[in-house]
Amino acid sequence: MSFWRLPILLSCLLLLASGAQAAPLDRAALVADLCGDAGQMGQAGTALLDVAANGSAEDRAWAAPLAGAVLARGLACDEESAVLAEAGLDALTRAPREPGDKARKPLASLKNRSVFQLADAALALRSASAVGAREAALKTLERKPSQIPDGLLEAAAASETDAGLREQIDALAQTAALNASDPAARIRALASIAENPSRRALTKVSALTSDPAYASNDDFRRAVDAASARIERGIAIGDALATLYNGLSFASILFMAAIGLAIIFGLMGVINLAQGELIMIGAYVTWLVQQGLRYAAPSLLDWYLVLAIPAAFLVTAAIGIAIEVSLLRHLYRRPLMSLLATWAVSLFLINLVRVVFGTQNLQFETPFYVSGGVPVIGDFIFTWNRMFAIAFAIVTLTLTWLVVRKTPLGLNIRAVTQNRDMAACIGIPTRRVDMMAFGLGSGLAGLAGLALSPIYSVNPQMGQNFIIDSFMVVVLGGVGTIAGTVVAALGIGQINVLIEPLWGAVAAKVIVLLMIIAFLQWRPEGLFAVKGRRK
Amino acid sequence: MAMTALLVDGLSVRFGSFQAIDDLSLAIDYGEVRAVIGPNGAGKTTLLDVISGITRPKQGRVLFDGAHEIVGRSEAAIARAGIRRKFQKPSVFEGLSVRQHIAIGADVGFRSRLDTPALEDRVGEVLETVRLADKADALAGALSHGQKQWLEIGMVLASEPKVLMLDEPVAGLTDEETERTASLVRALKRPDRAIVVVEHDMDFVERIADRVTVLHEGRTLFEGSMDRVRADPAVVEVYLGR
Amino acid sequence: MKRWTADWPFLGLVGLLVVVALAMALFAGTPFGLSRYLANAIGQLAAFAVLALSLDLIWGYLGILSLGHGLFFAVGGYVVAMYLLKHSFVVTGTVPDFLQFMGWKDFPFYWAGFDFFPYALLAAVVVTLLIAGVFGYVSFRSRVSGVYFAIITQALVYVAMLLMFRNDTGFGGNNGMTGFTVMFGWPMGTSGMITGLAVASLVVLAGVLVGCRWLVGSRFGALMLATRDDETRLRTLGYETLRLKLTVWCLSAVIAMIAGMLYVPQVGIINPRLLSPELSLEIAVWVAIGGRGHLVGAVIGALLVNAVKFWLSSAAPDVWPFILSGLIVLVVLVFPNGLIDLARLKLVRPMGPKRIAAEVGEAR
Amino acid sequence: MVKISRRSLLQASGLAVAGLASPAILRSAQAQSGPVKLGCLFSSSGTMANLEGRLNYVVKMAADEINAKGGVNGRTIEVMVSDPASDWPLYAQTAKQMLQQEKAAALFGCWTSVSRKTVLPVVEQEKGLLYYPLHFEGDENSKNVVYVNSPPASSVLPAVDYLMSDDGVSAKRFFMLGSDYVWPRTINKQLKGYWKTKGITESAWKEEYVPFGFSNFQTLVNQIRAFADEGGGQPIVVLTVVGSSIPDFLREFANQGILATDIPVLGLDMVEADLEGLDTQKLVGHLNCWAYLQNAKGPANQTFLKNWADYVKANNVPFSGDVSIDPMVSAYDSVHLWAMAAQKAGSFDVPEVTKAFDGLTFDCPSGYKISMTGENNYVARGVFIGSVNDKQGFDVLWQSEGTPKPVPFSPYS
16 A cells, blocks of 8 residues: 555556557547646546557657656647657657747646656656666656556566666566465565565555455465564664764764864864854855856866865965954954954854845755765665765864874964963964964865755855854863864764654754753863863 | 861872872971972972862862861862962952952951951051052052062961962062062961962072972972972982983 | 042933933923934833843953843843733733634733733742853853853853744744733823833933942952952952852843843834844943943943944945944954943054053953 | 924933934925835845845835836835844834834835734834735734735635645645744644644644754654655645745755655745755655746736846846746735825825725736725735746646635634
């Protein structure tokens, strides 16, 4: 049983399927239906689906472009008949012609859309020339196994030349046999359904407990029970993984937003309220790089997220250095005043960007590596944009660690963080270190903006969302420790994700914040505090 | 034998992996001026921090007046019991006048008035002692370094403490100022008062101290009079060997 | 601290407030009276000035920066709004919006008694003291200070905002509360009511100003400054600074609460926006611009910034953020003690090392 | 005389607000003769700026059109723009300023319900007139507010009806996801009441709310998938999140591989502007419902779109000239409706203008002839259901026959 089952559609489909074998395809009527009202379009879609399963090779070749054209609103209906607008061919005769003046491009209703998607995939599975296209078509069919017309998969398997794909088609055919009459086929179907555990599969399988065969046939009952147990286990694993993954992805965002802040805070005791705006500017620089590539090197457009890395880092680092030199340097030992000063900077930057770029969300290309996701197990889907952020966070963490641990600048930063006066005494140019470290922290914020642009909407306000969260990470982690920042981000991210499904997003946020406030009462210096004599 | 003002027993303090004080025991009697000396990082200031309640030790105890455990009590409670301390870095309140400092030091209370005759007398007395009477209405922020040192001494002195701890009272002072400070400290010596001085200036220590404790790496290296300190090979090794 | 009789800026400001309040009361309704808009604006400004004073008391005189003072402001605002709604309901039968859209038949139980103003006032004080007391006690006890304290208070006010956004808390949710029709039995929105509220705000402002002046001039005030300058020093002189800080913190919270009670009837609405971290930050900006650690400065800062904001948000909406950020930078760099420096003609070279040395120990 | 004494009083008191007062006084002196003033209450900064900001320009454009035809009652229109900065109390403050100081004849403004609720007491007190261009939760009928867009009973319910019908997707199960404030809650309450009358049980729906500006929708999309996989009929998502949460939700939804043909989303506050910056290929088929869609047919829309594009170009407006959303058209209608009413009344006095509402009609860019009656201050508009296309816009999937009569108070709550 599936929630996609549309009983009326199915019965209609069966009727047509049995009738179609007798009569040859009435192409003119089909095109007329495609241009008709919602009901007629639905019939036409079902007819196309039937052609894919049972039609002759010529009919299939003729029908192949139609479903796709309807989906893309590329079918122009005029008085005569209809035109495939993209190719400039008559839909019926395939003679080249232009649509009439009053041509209308019908829009498939949501219900019909689903039928046409299926028909398009079915036709592609049987007649597309590229293996990749056939594989993609099979993926679409897999989403709605109950609606695949009888005979389609068998016919497709018979003519499939690619061995791997044929295996996949057979597997799908087995799954589709769940409601067949042969108990052995059903048991095989159960086993193959259990291969891919999901809630949907569970719903389908557990519905079988009310099947007559469940009571009468022991083998079948065992198979059903085994399948549900296996699916349940799969779902449990999937849920656990999903929680971990979601937590990790949220943590990576928190980490990216906070790491720059942590370095600056640790070093100078300055809470940089403009950090969120530097993130925003990083995202805007990324956008500018994208726009530049669009004109200068369109072939590299997909890689703008990678190519923008140096630009995002350098521009924000430069802004950070400018802030430090022009403002914060003069507020040495006045951390609360520098807090206000950076707030002014944040106000200024938001409004500057607003005036220059406007308030609308920026438009980003979505390259293949940050779009979509792969189902792993159960209901766990591995989404690429999150993965990008996670990977980016890990790379950033590694690089930051290397800079702080392995470079002279890092050594100086650590020295000044631990004891500013002593560092100054042994000849470390503390002002210069401040400047460079502020640049580094700001540059990291710019990178955060780059990494977050595939996840969040980019507009002048976007930085505001990160302020409180990233503060919390920094103070929870403890002043100026990278490890503290990582642990705090992971902790906050994971706890948030665990609470959210229980009490909702607002409560999760409130609870996490209250936990942090309480924790800081207990350990005011954060998780990784360095103890010392009275300052 | 004079009564023990402070008894430090088996004291240990750690900062992370650094052992600031390591199983230190020490007794300071009423009526004596005790100097605590030692190289940087020997644990001198940390010792004062523990006694004044700022730092909590990992283990060990500190008995005041021979009976009262003061480890674990608040700084304020310890101070009210009669243990007062001048900090290494002159710690004065920049926004207050000299007179206000002494008055705050003399009388512990939130509500009491500043201008009662008894308090005014005491303030005047202390101001004379630390020779700041002519600066009584100046803001502390405007004083010279030496005057700040004296002001702080005056502030801790004002309450007639039983234990007076001075952390580097002559650091950064001119010779003449050091001289004056030395005579001030000697003048403060009383049978019912113990004075602990942490100092690097050996001449100053020699002038004021009855006994000297040398700390090294958180332990007592030597205890005795200044002459014997100078003669002790271990002390010489610690001071000159590195 | 100068004796109050010689504190001319203070005397001048109090005098001015009293004169304006008197003039407004006397000329109300005559052609010489202010327009309702101006009267209302002055009243709101006065409420903001009270709020600024509350922050200056702890930031300027105790060295504790709270970025969550909007919380106490909002407590006052919410309580007075509850009083107004309940009172309006009792007098005119107007059912508040939020009851309607939540589908509730009656006020939640904790609204009981709020139509009686003294009870509402008591509730406001108790709630404020409870929040401020508990939070202050644990924070000061564990010696949370400086930037940490600022961030934690910001998180606190943010948490409160998230909670108040929820509709099921029974305080109007995101929409907050509005539609106040009657106060103390008198209709809202009339000239008389507007002038009355404005005059009351001015009088309260003058009162709070005098009270704060008395406090900071007392021995207690000296101890506050001592705490600000070197808290450990003061503790090792035998003072339980926890008690002192807690007292001033609670006092400051109550003053902020009073400001909220004055503000909400004049603006005619309360919603969680008052709890936004930005507003709380802005309070600090007013104080910093006017002059931290100077009561007169805080009042002037609040009046000036908000008056310009009122004016510019319709006259030149685009430039306001730029002017505000410019003002902050100017103050931070050139007038480290706020615009009060202007009055004292204490213009210093920007970036001079002397000025830095003269800075009072804020860093601690 | 009055003017001088006020000024001298202010000077004497040396009040900080003197700067505020004097220009206002100078301006109010000419209130009786010069152009008639209209006020805009739309934020050009803060969270609402992207949506509200463009409405300022639409109002100006409509005023220009009217002025080009000679103005109203012989006077030209002057539009005052403010920036309440997405700060709700500031809306009230600005409204006060415009009504009391500037004597604005009418206000056009507010997007969120909160801001409207904030301004409401001010316009009622000052006996002003506010044109509110957004669809909203209904259950309100102030004589000082003109509700130019539709209450839920005449917009949301038809859309949900369509989705529940066989022509739609025969929706049987409903996941309601909204921002936590009055509009989503009221809409959902009314929907639940409506479903109950249709015999749908409570197990068929689920309600979740997120805070304003919420962006991390991973867990919620997981929940939606789990809800859908429980079986029991076609599920849909009724989305009432607002602002930047809309694109963030859609992005996560598409990334988890859910298509409109699996679980359609009915985004009640979703407009073309929310799709800016999204890859809509994977979102094709999701739905919204408004009283206007950019793809509406008819000459009125063509003219409006062209005028807007020209206006954007000519005046350097910082918004896209190719995007036109319902609230823009509603704001545009508002100005024309007000001008027609004022013309008909021969006066700018609010009571007179209000009396003239009965029987007003206007050719809205949506292609419908929108109208007002004397019964209430609602405007009868058509209803569109839009379907996301791959060009970041909405195709018209369904539209109402005529303009349903607006029902201010929902019978289903």
